[in-house]
Amino acid sequence: MKREMIEKVVRVAVERNIVTLNGFNIPEEERFEEIVAVIQEGIKEKNKKSIEAFVNGFSEYILETAKCTTEDDSTGEQRPLTSEEIAETIYSEYWRVQGEIDDILSE
Numbered sequence: 001m002k003r004e005m006i007e008k009v010v011r012v013a014v015e016r017n018i019v020t021l022n023g024f025n026i027p028e029e030e031r032f033e034e035i036v037a038v039i040q041e042g043i044k045e046k047n048k049k050s051i052e053a054f055v056n057g058f059s060e061y062i063l064e065t066a067k068c069t070t071e072d073d074s075t076g077e078q079r080p081l082t083s084e085e086i087a088e089t090i091y092s093e094y095w096r097v098q099g100e101i102d103d104i105l106s107e
Contacts, residue, residue, distance in 0.1 A: 006039050007032075047104050058097045065089050 010032060013019040019035060021028040065086050069078040081089070 003036065003040065006036050006043075010035050010039070050104050051101050054097050054100055058093065061093055062090055065093075 010019065014021055014032075021031045021035075024031050026034075065081070068081050068086075068089070070081055070085065071077070072079045
């Protein structure tokens with residue numbers, strides 16, 4: 001989430017008395033900045049965990065891909081994927097996961 005949006009949310013919370021800036025041993029603006037920083041840190045941590053989950057899932061996907069089979073066009077029997085088919089599958093999944101990570105980072 002962009003800092004401007006976080007600041008807007010905090011200002012609305014202050015206006016609605018959900019959060020207070022006065023009554024502390026620090027100036028209101030400094031308290032405001034602390035609240036924004038805490039929210040940003042929470043979002044960064046959540047994003048980090050989401051990205052780690054995608055990376056772990058991708059790692060498992062790679063391991064499982066090696067076990068995959070497909071139907072042979074000429075014989076109709078199941079056969080292991082070729083190295084090229086595995087590479088194409090992993091490459092495609094990589095870009096899907098990368099797109100998900102980019103979406104998380106651009107929020």
